[in-house]
Amino acid sequence: MRVAPLIFSLLLSFDAYASTSHGTVTKIEQGPLYGPLVFITIQGSISDVPACWTNGTYNYVLDTSTPGGRNTLASVLFAKANGQAVTVSGFNTCSQYQGVEDLRFFRMDN
Numbered sequence: 001m002r003v004a005p006l007i008f009s010l011l012l013s014f015d016a017y018a019s020t021s022h023g024t025v026t027k028i029e030q031g032p033l034y035g036p037l038v039f040i041t042i043q044g045s046i047s048d049v050p051a052c053w054t055n056g057t058y059n060y061v062l063d064t065s066t067p068g069g070r071n072t073l074a075s076v077l078f079a080k081a082n083g084q085a086v087t088v089s090g091f092n093t094c095s096q097y098q099g100v101e102d103l104r105f106f107r108m109d110n
Helices: 003-016 067-082
Strands: 020-029 037-047 060-063 086-090 101-108
Touching: 020 067, 037 067, 037 086, 060 067, 067 101
Parallel strands: 060 101
Antiparallel strands: 020 037, 020 086, 037 060, 086 101
């Protein structure tokens, strides 16, 4: 019975090192060179930056080829246009574009 809590804690530890940013959207980049990928920069505080994040310019990458990705992009654009405070988190992976963390969630604060 002690194995179950150990396995559960190990599963939770994988998300513990995904980054979390609090601030405002300062850059959004997309274009034909990137296909459905959109790159986002957040100005503010960031914690738990993953080892794979080596880009230095963009914090997160978002795939807009899905309805969920397009909905998230709409929120990102709204937050940028209005200077809205946001909280953003990644997956602790850089699988969509080398050196940029995959976006996990995007939340507008206040």
